[in-house]
Amino acid sequence: MQSLDDLAQTIIALPQADQETLINKVAQLNFKKGLSDLADNYRRRLASENRLEIPADEVWAELQRIREEVAKRESSN
Amino acid sequence: MNLPTERWLIDTNVWIFGPRRDERYPDSVTVLEAIGSSVALVPPQVIKELRLNLNDDEMKAFYRLLKNFPEGVQLSWQEAVAEKVQSYRDRGCRKGDAIIASSAEVLAAHLIVSNNRQFLQTINNLPVRILTPSEALLRLPDRS
Numbered sequence: 572m573q574s575l576d577d578l579a580q581t582i583i584a585l586p587q588a589d590q591e592t593l594i595n596k597v598a599q600l601n602f603k604k605g606l607s608d609l610a611d612n613y614r615r616r617l618a619s620e621n622r623l624e625i626p627a628d629e630v631w632a633e634l635q636r637i638r639e640e641v642a643k644r645e646s647s648n
Numbered sequence: 649m650n651l652p653t654e655r656w657l658i659d660t661n662v663w664i665f666g667p668r669r670d671e672r673y674p675d676s677v678t679v680l681e682a683i684g685s686s687v688a689l690v691p692p693q694v695i696k697e698l699r700l701n702l703n704d705d706e707m708k709a710f711y712r713l714l715k716n717f718p719e720g721v722q723l724s725w726q727e728a729v730a731e732k733v734q735s736y737r738d739r740g741c742r743k744g745d746a747i748i749a750s751s752a753e754v755l756a757a758h759l760i761v762s763n764n765r766q767f768l769q770t771i772n773n774l775p776v777r778i779l780t781p782s783e784a785l786l787r788l789p790d791r792s
Contacts, residue, residue: 595719599684602717606680609709610667616703617668627672634661634697638744641696645727645747 659762675781691751
């Protein structure tokens with residue numbers, strides 16, 4: 572495996588456009604990994620609360636209730 | 649990877665069904681994983697709803713994700729405009745959905761991505777397009 576210094580040298584040898592593409596790609600992959608970690612933690616918590624396997628219509632009802640609750644709060648402010 | 653050209657307001661239900669990895673909504677997680685191919689817009693209504701679904705640690709992780717990927721995600725605290733909200737309500741949207749549609753217009757979103765059937769059914773009456781995650785994915789160059 573290349574050292575970080577070697578890797579940096581390889582990257583700066585690339586054309587500017589490729590460097591930008593690479594940086595964006597790394598940012599996107601980091602986002603995807605962070606999202607996966609968040610999903611794992613979220614699922615673990617829901618499972619511990621016995622809420623992971625609840626029917627979709629119950630999830631929807633809760634999402635709708637929250638949506639209208641937040642909207643109502645906004646209009647009263 | 650080209651810079652994203654489309655701006656998508658991703659509705660709360662996609663942010664919830666995606667991380668749940670719910671088999672009934674498999675494309676929700678795919679849309680979230682594809683952020684960067686489009687810019688995801690996150691308006692105040694979505695943030696406030698997520699706060700009521702996620703705990704403090706999960707919310708911190710969510711903010712960290714957004715903060716570390718400004719090229720792919722745009723967080724907005726710009727509140728919805730009352731007149732616009734009312735115009736969407738007049739078209740048949742419920743108040744919360746009207747706020748989302750109004751935010752999409754203000755943030756110059758190309759579309760709203762949602763699994764919300766009732767929201768999707770008002771599709772013909774709204775200036776803002778609403779697509780399901782699977783329909784939205786077809787708009788990405790490498791997936792059509």
